Amino acid sequence: MGELVKGRLESSLPGLRGIVADDKDQEHALVTREGPTKGDAEIDQLYAEAEDKRLLKTSLLLDVLNISNVLTDGVSAMVDDSFNKCFTSTRPEPWNWNIYLFPIWVVGVVIRYLVLFPIRVTLLFIGFNALIVVFLLVDLTLMPSKRKMAMQRKLVQWMCSAWVAAWHGVIRYHGPKPTPGKNRIWVSNHTSMIDYVVLCSYSPFAVIMQLHYGWIAFLQKRILSSLGCLWFNRTEVNDRAVVAARMKDHVNKEDAIPLLIFPEGTCVNNEYTVMFKRGAFDIGATVCPVAIKYNKIFVDAFWNSRREAFGKHLFRLMTSWALVCDVYFLEPQSIQPEESPQEFAGRVQAMIAKYANLRIVPWDGYLKYYNLGEKNPGLIEKRRRVLADVLRAYLGKTSAAPSAMALAKEGKAAVELQSDGKGQKGTSSVASAADKKDR
Amino acid sequence: MGQAASGGLTQGDVDEVIAASKGVFNQAEIESLYKRFRALDRGHKGYISPEEFLSIPELSINPVAQRLVRCCECPNFTTFVKMVAPFSPRASREDKLVFMFTVYDVDGDGFISREDMSMMLKQLAGSSLSEEDRQDIISRVLAQAGGAERLDFPAFKSALSSADLGNMVVEIPVDL
Numbered sequence: 001m002g003e004l005v006k007g008r009l010e011s012s013l014p015g016l017r018g019i020v021a022d023d024k025d026q027e028h029a030l031v032t033r034e035g036p037t038k039g040d041a042e043i044d045q046l047y048a049e050a051e052d053k054r055l056l057k058t059s060l061l062l063d064v065l066n067i068s069n070v071l072t073d074g075v076s077a078m079v080d081d082s083f084n085k086c087f088t089s090t091r092p093e094p095w096n097w098n099i100y101l102f103p104i105w106v107v108g109v110v111i112r113y114l115v116l117f118p119i120r121v122t123l124l125f126i127g128f129n130a131l132i133v134v135f136l137l138v139d140l141t142l143m144p145s146k147r148k149m150a151m152q153r154k155l156v157q158w159m160c161s162a163w164v165a166a167w168h169g170v171i172r173y174h175g176p177k178p179t180p181g182k183n184r185i186w187v188s189n190h191t192s193m194i195d196y197v198v199l200c201s202y203s204p205f206a207v208i209m210q211l212h213y214g215w216i217a218f219l220q221k222r223i224l225s226s227l228g229c230l231w232f233n234r235t236e237v238n239d240r241a242v243v244a245a246r247m248k249d250h251v252n253k254e255d256a257i258p259l260l261i262f263p264e265g266t267c268v269n270n271e272y273t274v275m276f277k278r279g280a281f282d283i284g285a286t287v288c289p290v291a292i293k294y295n296k297i298f299v300d301a302f303w304n305s306r307r308e309a310f311g312k313h314l315f316r317l318m319t320s321w322a323l324v325c326d327v328y329f330l331e332p333q334s335i336q337p338e339e340s341p342q343e344f345a346g347r348v349q350a351m352i353a354k355y356a357n358l359r360i361v362p363w364d365g366y367l368k369y370y371n372l373g374e375k376n377p378g379l380i381e382k383r384r385r386v387l388a389d390v391l392r393a394y395l396g397k398t399s400a401a402p403s404a405m406a407l408a409k410e411g412k413a414a415v416e417l418q419s420d421g422k423g424q425k426g427t428s429s430v431a432s433a434a435d436k437k438d439r
Numbered sequence: 440m441g442q443a444a445s446g447g448l449t450q451g452d453v454d455e456v457i458a459a460s461k462g463v464f465n466q467a468e469i470e471s472l473y474k475r476f477r478a479l480d481r482g483h484k485g486y487i488s489p490e491e492f493l494s495i496p497e498l499s500i501n502p503v504a505q506r507l508v509r510c511c512e513c514p515n516f517t518t519f520v521k522m523v524a525p526f527s528p529r530a531s532r533e534d535k536l537v538f539m540f541t542v543y544d545v546d547g548d549g550f551i552s553r554e555d556m557s558m559m560l561k562q563l564a565g566s567s568l569s570e571e572d573r574q575d576i577i578s579r580v581l582a583q584a585g586g587a588e589r590l591d592f593p594a595f596k597s598a599l600s601s602a603d604l605g606n607m608v609v610e611i612p613v614d615l
Contacts, residue, residue, distance in 0.1 A: 047500075061583045061598050064556070064576060067503065067539060067563065068607040074507045075526050076609045077497035079475060084495065088478065363496055384502050384565025391564055391576055 086272040124166040160201035175329030188290040190262035192303035205260040269302040276345040291355035295324035463527040486513040526609035551590040
């Protein structure tokens with residue numbers, strides 16, 4: 001039991017090892033079965049406390065020279081880390097390795113690439129283009145009206161079905177079919193761009209997606225926009241506020257087409273789930289969770305955007321036997337009175353993770369795009385300050401952590417004094433003055 | 440590194456790496472480390488750049504991340520394994536101490552001088568420790584560690600003679 005608890009706590013403070021758990025710490029687990037629990041400032045504090053607990057504080061010599069703990073943290077992260085696990089595709093076990101199975105596999109390859117693929121591509125080409133033509137016709141000729149919108153929705157649904165047929169999708173839908181309703185928003189876990197197609201072929205959705213490049217952009221802007229889809233750029237900070245406002249607009253419309261959000265913000269490999277961003281949970285709407293689980297038996301549907309282009313991903317799907325998938329439409333959830341939007345997001349994430357059999361990881365999916373230490377230097381500084389306090393204690397100084405203002409002043413004063421050429425005494429009096437002020 | 444066409448390891452490579460790391464890893468661990476190396480080395484260049492290391496979130500929030508990453512400049516696979524070797528449960532205490540000494544010795548001259556300690560303390564304790572306090576601490580440490588102006592490896596080793604390095608172990612995940 002002790003072993004189990006220790007393991008869970010070690011992973012709850014990623015990047016900081018060697019903490020022995022006791023009951024008090026269990027309350028502080030960053031990620032419980034109900035989802036992520038803490039805000040940023042609290043997480044910083046947890047790291048500081050854990051660091052403090054870890055320091056042995058035996059002697060000045062050891063505390064300064066014994067850097068084994070931070071080195072172990074670092075090398076441990078180099079060897080394996082929980083973030084990258086979310087984006088690895090598991091290599092399928094080769095089964096064609098003997099003289100009996102190999103020819104069968106070759107036959108299979110021939111059929112898939114030379115028979116199925118051309119048939120699928122041709123049918124898709126014909127079907128999809130025909131539908132696009134009809135869609136554009138409808139778009140250009142009819143006046144905006146309820147009927148026009150209904151027709152466009154039907155057409156998009158057929159287009160998506162054409163794609164699903166091209167991959168020979170075997171998709172089972174569980175749970176009640178979504179119906180448009182006021183103040184409702186749908187959220188789902190994200191594995192690939194085809195998530196949207198899989199859902200849309202069953203029931204039409206509007207979606208908020210990252211605006212891509214090339215031919216996908218054409219599809220996005222021309223066709224999906226008519227459904228009321230919203231586009232954004234994840235690196236644009238201002239976009240988020242705009243998108244939040246438009247989300248609110250959309251769900252408040254009468255019989256608005258259901259809006260689908262992927263709160264993870266990035267494609268994850270369908271074994272793990274990264275932090276759900278709170279945007280969709282913050283607008284006061286009822287959240288309808290959708291869980292999508294792909295069966296990797298014939299093909300791995302995870303689109304690793306760092307490793308392969310979307311075209312190659314589609315090619316891989318179209319040259320496999322089938323795409324097997326389960327979609328669960330879950331019970332709508334509302335935010336509880338004492339819950340914060342982040343906690344609400346965590347709760348919904350736990351529901352989806354249960355149905356789709358995913359492991360929850362406390363990292364923000366956007367970490368794919370930026371360096372955490374650079375973005376959040378406060379955390380590192382907090383950890384450093386813990387050691388600084390311990391070291392200062394050896395010198396007989398107080399261990400009260402100076403406030404940021406005092407630190408800035410101290411730093412500036414120290415620089416000024418040094419440039420003035422004043423002696424050591426001047427600096428130390430500033431330091432102790434700053435300490436005294438904080439007490 | 441003799442790479443096969445599919446980008447895999449050959450037995451010769453594995454033997455070479457095991458020899459270079461003094462045999463602390465078995466073949467399964469080397470294979471696992473190789474998979475990890477390939478995952479980190481995005482462009483398949485044959486070495487891992489500092490940016491690729493720092494894109495690991497758990498590493499980037501480590502106070503001494505910069506020093507660790509610069510310690511082995513752009514490691515190829517053999518160097519990567521040698522870096523992880525002291526953290527194997529089969530590594531000797533001597534190896535662990537050597538590694539710690541190498542990290543601490545920033546300028547790489549074989550001695551931990553005042554400048555080395557000052558730089559490391561800046562990374563370990565941050566800016567909340569004033570320059571004066573830092574120098575004071577360094578003086579005391581040098582005094583307690585034998586009184587010399589800089590520490591050589593034997594002095595470092597004896598200073599840490601009472602330290603328990605049992606925690607300095609990293610488990611290599613091996614797929615069974």
